Amino acid sequence: MLHQSLNVNTLVSVLNEVGAYIFTKDLEGKYTYANSLVLELFDITIDELIGKDDYYFFTKDEIEHLLENDKRVFNGEIIETEEVLVIKRTGEKRFYITVKKPLYDENKNIIGMFGISTDITEQKNLENKILAQKHFLDTILDNVDAYIYMKDKNRVFRYVNSKVAALFQRSADEIIGKVDTDVIPKEVADSFWESDLEVLTKLEKISTEEYFEDENNKSYYWSVKIPYTLEDNTPTVLGFSTDITLLKQQEDELKAKDRILYHQAKISTMGEMIENIAHQWRQPLTLISSAATGTKLKNEMKILDNEELIENMENINNQAQYLSNTIEDFRSFFLADNYNIKEVNIKSSIQKTISLIKDAFSDYNIKFLVNVEDDISFNCNENLFIQALINILNNSKDVLKHINDMDHEKCVFLDLTSDENNYYIKITDNGNGIKKENLEKIFDPYFTTKHKSQGTGIGLYMTYQIIIKHIKTEIDVRNVEFEYKGKTYKGACFSIAIPKSSIIEKVGKRD
Numbered sequence: 469m470l471h472q473s474l475n476v477n478t479l480v481s482v483l484n485e486v487g488a489y490i491f492t493k494d495l496e497g498k499y500t501y502a503n504s505l506v507l508e509l510f511d512i513t514i515d516e517l518i519g520k521d522d523y524y525f526f527t528k529d530e531i532e533h534l535l536e537n538d539k540r541v542f543n544g545e546i547i548e549t550e551e552v553l554v555i556k557r558t559g560e561k562r563f564y565i566t567v568k569k570p571l572y573d574e575n576k577n578i579i580g581m582f583g584i585s586t587d588i589t590e591q592k593n594l595e596n597k598i599l600a601q602k603h604f605l606d607t608i609l610d611n612v613d614a615y616i617y618m619k620d621k622n623r624v625f626r627y628v629n630s631k632v633a634a635l636f637q638r639s640a641d642e643i644i645g646k647v648d649t650d651v652i653p654k655e656v657a658d659s660f661w662e663s664d665l666e667v668l669t670k671l672e673k674i675s676t677e678e679y680f681e682d683e684n685n686k687s688y689y690w691s692v693k694i695p696y697t698l699e700d701n702t703p704t705v706l707g708f709s710t711d712i713t714l715l716k717q718q719e720d721e722l723k724a725k726d727r728i729l730y731h732q733a734k735i736s737t738m739g740e741m742i743e744n745i746a747h748q749w750r751q752p753l754t755l756i757s758s759a760a761t762g763t764k765l766k767n768e769m770k771i772l773d774n775e776e777l778i779e780n781m782e783n784i785n786n787q788a789q790y791l792s793n794t795i796e797d798f799r800s801f802f803l804a805d806n807y808n809i810k811e812v813n814i815k816s817s818i819q820k821t822i823s824l825i826k827d828a829f830s831d832y833n834i835k836f837l838v839n840v841e842d843d844i845s846f847n848c849n850e851n852l853f854i855q856a857l858i859n860i861l862n863n864s865k866d867v868l869k870h871i872n873d874m875d876h877e878k879c880v881f882l883d884l885t886s887d888e889n890n891y892y893i894k895i896t897d898n899g900n901g902i903k904k905e906n907l908e909k910i911f912d913p914y915f916t917t918k919h920k921s922q923g924t925g926i927g928l929y930m931t932y933q934i935i936i937k938h939i940k941t942e943i944d945v946r947n948v949e950f951e952y953k954g955k956t957y958k959g960a961c962f963s964i965a966i967p968k969s970s971i972i973e974k975v976g977k978r979d
């Protein structure tokens with residue numbers, strides 16, 4: 469007996485210690501027993517509890533479901549369920565996992581039920597919080613203008629946002645859990661995987677350009693991929709891609725435009741050059757032909773002496789030599805490769821430039837006045853540098869050739885000045901300058917004020933590109949007013965800055 473009562477006490481204290489809510493009810497739903505956790509919850513003694521039903525403890529709304537469950541148990545079912553209850557006393561909403569079983573008497577008649585409930589409110593709250601956070605994250609990931617995915621080392625998609633799903637024309641659920649090659653064409657998957665794998669092996673973030681192609685079109689992406697370890701230590705790669713197709717197209721168009729412009733510029737420079745060659749050849753050709761016809765005539769009249777013959781032949785030979793030299797200058801200008809960067813002396817480049825174009829200028833009585841120090845050089849591609857200068861000078865010629873005022877001495881000044889940081893190659897003409905409203909536009913491609921047959925508007929654009937991109941310095945333009953031989957002139961002044969840091973200056977000569 470003693471032994472048995474000890475067992476009952478032990479049992480009661482065990483029931484009180486299990487950390488679960490344990491209770492029994494009779495067939496009317498009235499409590500017949502509850503452990504201390506239940507009593508604490510209701511803040512009631514066991515005597516007060518016995519005989520009361522759930523209406524006493526819980527608010528009405530939730531109770532129906534609970535009684536429904538109880539009824540099934542009274543019919544012999546065992547149920548395990550989740551219950552949500554609001555405790556009347558405190559107004560608190562709590563979540564339970566409850567197991568309810570029928571209680572039988574010795575004749576196997578159901579006389580009530582017993583229940584064990586575990587409070588899962590904390591987990592539930594945490595779960596809800598996580599769910600809310602996940603929902604929040606999903607909303608962001610699905611609405612951000614980027615393709616986001618996660619892939620593990622077996623090339624299985626662990627996550628894709630809705631943009632990726634739309635791109636692959638499947639739902640996210642159809643993609644997640646699948647190997648990439650089952651979702652997209654193998655070659656495309658392989659090319660994505662290349663950089664994914666790099667991230668997984670190096671465990672470093674990478675940024676790369678990628679493309680995706682289906683039957684209809686090809687799109688380009690800028691992707692950032694980072695290594696990411698899941699809670700279960702699975703290494704994955706997390707990718708963020710943005711669509712740069714439009715940018716790429718614009719870039720391609722620009723490149724194509726640039727190529728066309730460059731080509732046009734080259735052709736138009738060539739045209740100008742041929743004009744210059746023709747100019748330079750006119751005089752020697754006249755000399756050659758008159759020497760030849762003179763010799764022939766004298767020979768026919770039998771008055772040609774040997775000495776004169778030799779002199780004329782030498783003369784012809786000299787002129788031919790000159791022709792050959794000039795054509796060689798032009799040839800080397802056209803053939804020189806555009807990447808050949810070397811030390812270029814400013815003064816000698818200016819002189820080379822002038823020698824290429826001088827005849828066309830002298831036709832219109834345009835003089836060059838060069839005031840440049842001797843030994844100043846910098847590294848650049850001389851050919852491009854000369855082309856940049858020619859384009860500027862040709863514009864001066866174009867305005868000056870229309871000036872027919874006898875008092876107007878037509879000039880182009882080429883000066884080298886400096887300040888603390890830079891040298892400046894200044895090209896000034898006295899052609900009355902550029903209209904104020906055009907000053908901003910003259911470096912734009914296709915901006916011209918000339919008739920279609922006279923100009924395409926790419927001369928200064930090319931110059932600008934050469935100075936900025938190849939010589940990597942700056943050019944600007946202003947209108948200036950200055951005095952020359954006691955007369956005031958207006959004109960355009962182009963100024964090319966060359967940083968002193970890139971100047972190679974040779975100070976004097978040593979003996």
Ligand SMILES: Nc1ncnc2c1ncn2[C@@H]1O[C@H](COP(=O)(O)OP(=O)(O)OP(=O)(O)O)[C@@H](O)[C@H]1O
Pocket residue numbers: 736859863864867897899901902903906910911915916917918922923924925926927928929960
């Ligand atoms: N020295 C200058 N004096 C007055 N206007 C100038 C001068 N240089 C350039 N301009 C103006 O700038 C415009 C653009 O010059 P740019 O060399 O780019 O094209 P263009 O000479 O018109 O044609 P292209 O050089 O292609 O044959 C010219 O049409 C002209 O109006």
Ligand SMILES: [Mg+2]
Pocket residue numbers: 859862863923926927928
């Ligand atoms: Mg021009």
